[in-house]
Amino acid sequence: MNVVGLTPIIPIVFAFALPLTSILIKGNRKIVQAYALLGTGLTLISAFKLFQLVYSSSTPLVYTFGKWVAPIGIVYEVDKLGALIALVTAALMFLIAIYSYRYLEHEEGLEWYYTLYLGLEAGLLGVLLTGDAFNLFVMIEVTSIAAYALVMFYRDRGDSVTAGFKYALIGAIGTTMYFLALGILYGAFGTVNFADL
Numbered sequence: 001m002n003v004v005g006l007t008p009i010i011p012i013v014f015a016f017a018l019p020l021t022s023i024l025i026k027g028n029r030k031i032v033q034a035y036a037l038l039g040t041g042l043t044l045i046s047a048f049k050l051f052q053l054v055y056s057s058s059t060p061l062v063y064t065f066g067k068w069v070a071p072i073g074i075v076y077e078v079d080k081l082g083a084l085i086a087l088v089t090a091a092l093m094f095l096i097a098i099y100s101y102r103y104l105e106h107e108e109g110l111e112w113y114y115t116l117y118l119g120l121e122a123g124l125l126g127v128l129l130t131g132d133a134f135n136l137f138v139m140i141e142v143t144s145i146a147a148y149a150l151v152m153f154y155r156d157r158g159d160s161v162t163a164g165f166k167y168a169l170i171g172a173i174g175t176t177m178y179f180l181a182l183g184i185l186y187g188a189f190g191t192v193n194f195a196d197l
Helices: 003-024 029-055 080-103 110-129 133-151 158-189
Strands: 061-064 075-078
Touching (some): 003 080, 029 061, 080 110
């Protein structure tokens, strides 16, 4: 797997492994926070390598997952602007993780916060790097679910849960409209790959 496919995969692997890791380390807060910093740090390094690779190339980088070609397979296509935005996103997510280290020092459920946070980062990077409209829908859903849950992180505060519910409701309407448009797009053109459209 090259750096194009690896950049959004790193945070999702860290996100899925964090709850299990937290059980194994018996919820040690410092290790959970260090683990999240490691995940966002490795993602930043990967995004920087991607940025270097794209800027040294004269054409956009294309990566197909599982050797399935478009329009059947998942394709990531990265141009110079996409690589720059992915690098900025990864850098901001790393800085926010550093800030969260102190801000959430006395909060409960830290492993769930960082699981959602890493899922949010993976979704955002997936949105930036994808090369087809259906995978864009999937990545928007990943980003949205993590964002809704992060808004509702303080479950004991009524306004947090209310805000998260409203956010999820509006997001569900938006993604439903996108999905319907995706069906119309596929019906009209027979593909949802951006390069083919």
